[in-house]
Amino acid sequence: MKIGILTLWLGVDNYGQQLQIYALQKYLRNNGHDAYLIRYAYQTDILYTSEKNKLSKKVLRLLKIFNPIKLKTYIANKILLSKVSRINKENSRGFEEFRKKYVHVSEEYYKTYDEIKINPPEADAYIVGSDQVWNPACLNSNLEVGRNLMNTFFFNFGKKDMLRIGYAASWGITELPDDWKQAISPLIVKFNFIGVREKSGIKVCEDCGYKATEFHGPAQWVCDPTLLLTAEQWRCWYKQEYEENNSEEKNKYDKNTDKPYILFYYLNNGSNFNIKALYDFAKERNLEVKYVSGNSNIDKYKKIYPTNDEWLKLIDEAEYVVTDSFHGSVFSILFNKQFATMELKGKNCGMNERLNSLFELSHISPRFIKDCDTNPDFSILDYTYNAEINNGGGEILLKVLNS
Structure with missing residues (x-):
């Protein structure tokens, strides 16, 4: 069966995002399916077409000009984004090369929802997931501005009898705004199967109107695609990739490996973590700290920028792992590492459901x-x-596809 997968894929510093793409595709291909990634430019497909939104943008600009606090924040954000962009260019993590080598992709590169609606990807089935593909914050919290993203990630395109599947799709929150529920409701009921990554996601699906019918069962709780591959499969992959690219530059993070270390993988999603305390803890135990950041996080501490295989190797060989990342926790569990995870606070506290479910x-x-x-x-x-x-979600997915 030919399967088009729609997910978040354009990140430059999110390892879990890249590895979940590889894992789902690998699992499906290992089981005889022709799976590929639908290349969709979700980062730029936003709508500012209405007069209301145009006016809102103008008002926002004026506020930034005449409100010193907003202006200061605006300038600070621009400087931060510029610095992040420069750091990422100078320290490539090889994600583009990884995708070229290991991810099968659609020939078409869809820049907008209109393009994908007029010329839908050729497939027998569409799968959306994993990652936070249904989080309004990722789709754009303003429904009117993010409507293209919503229509795309809820498959409002393609033939009516096309298999539409959600696998390990994450809402990222436990309660949707009412306007999002109303907009999603007529789309989500067209799905033939939905597997959510967080247990709480079952209720969110129900709130949007997705309930058991004569054509499909209720939403089910399933594991992330990265858990569909075993620890040994991941080790085999990263060791082979690591050895194929064996060079002084490639092995730059192997220096001083005789000294045990803590791998610190920090996205700064809202934990306000006391980093100095971690370095003090490491010093007490005579441990080195290898700090990998993501999500455009910047602070004064020295960091490293590994490729996907190096990142897995760093986790696998660490004495301890400390992280606020879902996938950092996933691979710590897969490799049976002693690890600890930060609990998120504030507006991102709903993302703790990912970890509780894990x-x-x-x-x-x-x-x-x-x-x-x-x-x-x-x-x-x-x-x-x-x-x-529990990786039984893979068997459920194959059963749906084979039925």
Whole structure:
């Protein structure tokens, strides 16, 4: 079966995003399906066509000009984005090369929803997921501005009898705004199967009107695609890739490997983590800190910029892993590492559902660090655990496709 996969894929510093693309495609291809990534420019397909939105943009610009606080924030953000762009250019993580080598893609590069609606990707089935493909914050919180993204990520295109599937799709929140529910409702009911990454996502689907019918069952809770491949499959891949590119430059993060280290993978999604406390903890235990950042995070601490295979190797060989990343936690569990995860606060606290679901799905107690922002308690790093990963979502997906 030919399967077009729609997901977030254009990141330059998000390892989990890239590896979930590879994992779902690899799993489907291993099971006889012709799976490929639909190349869609979701980052720029936003609408500012209405007079209301044009006026809103003008008003916002005026506010920035005449309001010193807003102007200062605007300038600071511009400077930050410029700095992030420069850092990413100077320290490529090889994601584009990774996709060219390992990800099968559509011939067409769709720049807008209109393009994908007029000329839909050729396939027998469409799958959306994983990652936060249904999070309004990712689709653009303003429904009118983000309507193209919503229509695309809920498959409002293609033949009526096309198989429409959500696999490990994440809402990223536990409650949708009412206007989003109303807009999504007529689209989500056309899906033949929905598997959500967070347990709480089942209720969000129900709130949008997706319930069991004579044609399909209710939404189900399934594992992230990265868990469809075993630890040994991931090790085999990163070791082969690492050895193929064996060079002094490629092995730059192997220097001083005799000294045990903490891998610190920090996206700064809202934990306000006390980084200095981690370095103090590492010094007490005579550990090095290898700091990898993402999500355009910038601070004063020295960082490294590994490729996907190097990142997996760094996790696998670490003494400890400390992270606020969902996929950082996933691979720590897969490689049975002693790890700790930061609990997010504020507007991003809904994203903790990803981690709660991951811990429950793996049959382990939550491994959150307490008091992240003031006096982090790292004692959880020394607590052992025995994970029993439930990856039955893959069998469910294959059953849906084969039916």
